[in-house]
Amino acid sequence: MAFMQIVDCKTRSYDDMNRLMDEWVEATEGKRTATHAVVGRDRSDSDHYVEIIEFPSYEEAMKNSDLPETNRIFEEMVALCEGEPVFTDLDVVRDEQLNKATARRFFEDIAVGGDLDLVDELFAADYHDHDIGKETDTAIGSGVVKDDVTRWRDAFDFHFALHGQLAEGDEVVTRWTWRGTHTGEFMGVAPTDRDVEMTGVTVFLFRDGRIQEGWWTYDLLRLARQLGAVRM
Structure with missing residues (x-):
């Protein structure tokens, strides 16, 4: 079953956040299990961002979380946020393009x-x-x-x-x-x-x-x- 993780955070340093995401993509080449990532900005609050990350399954998502590169860059990203990011884990029950x-x-x-x-x-x-x-x-x-x-x-x-x-x-x-x-x-x-x-x-x-x-x-x-x- 496909799995999605939603990361909800606030930051005034999105350019730095974006740079860290680029570093993660490069550092995990050939190792990451994430297949798709989308970042959206709240139109009513420009400091509010939501990232949606897709994985083939929950188990593959856990492998991705265990990568040393993921842990290192995640800690740097959290430091850029105003408060702790909020995570929502979703099993995909319908996927229709x-x-x-x-x-x-x-x-x-x-x-x-x-x-x-x-x-x-x-x-x-x-x-x-x-x-x-x-x-x-x-x-x-x-x-x-x-x-x-x-x-x-x-x-x-x-x-x-x-x-x-x-x-x-x-x-x-x-x-x-x-x-x-x-x-x-x-x-x-x-x-x-x-x-x-x-x-x-x-x-x-x-x-x-x-x-x-x-x-x-x-x-x-x-x-x-x-x-x-x-x-x-």
């Missing part, structure tokens, strides 16, 4: 499920699309998504296997394998009923909860070979 869920809905509900009405809900009206399979670098408009999904669904009976997703800031990266049966004309090739597959990566950029821009990288050459469109 909302943008990741929206990205999954494209693959599962729109591409495979064929729900084209959902495109206008998930994609910005001025969506920008970058696709290695197209001659132009950028296509604009949510209608592009509807046209692309229709074209692929007319040519293949397919599904996606989503292997993993990474979210950072407003971007979500999805790594996938696409498998389908060639049931309609594609790339000038008449239906072959062949089972085909390819791998790819999609990056979605979000704005105001909707997908604003997308980058598609996939093994189109492998697909063309399987269809007999090219021979190499």
Whole structure:
């Protein structure tokens, strides 16, 4: 079970505190078990800071606390605080990246499920699309998504296997394998009923909860070979 520790403190020496955190990151390289750290400042009290540190588990957090570098730098950080920091230990019982869920809905509900009405809900009206399979670098408009999904669904009976997703800031990266049966004309090739597959990566950029821009990288050459469109 993932574990998070919240450290609540007050200080007028945040620059020094920040320097100590940088020193800790450098000193514990290859040894620390913390995976993510966020520091926030209270908008109503500029001396009030909250740090949220994420670990794979409580046990890993304890290993991190036992590092000599952690103990040394922590003592220096406490000296910069007004009073003792307050610690809250949390077992994570729900962890949901909302943008990741929206990205999954494209693959599962729109591409495979064929729900084209959902495109206008998930994609910005001025969506920008970058696709290695197209001659132009950028296509604009949510209608592009509807046209692309229709074209692929007319040519293949397919599904996606989503292997993993990474979210950072407003971007979500999805790594996938696409498998389908060639049931309609594609790339000038008449239906072959062949089972085909390819791998790819999609990056979605979000704005105001909707997908604003997308980058598609996939093994189109492998697909063309399987269809007999090219021979190499």
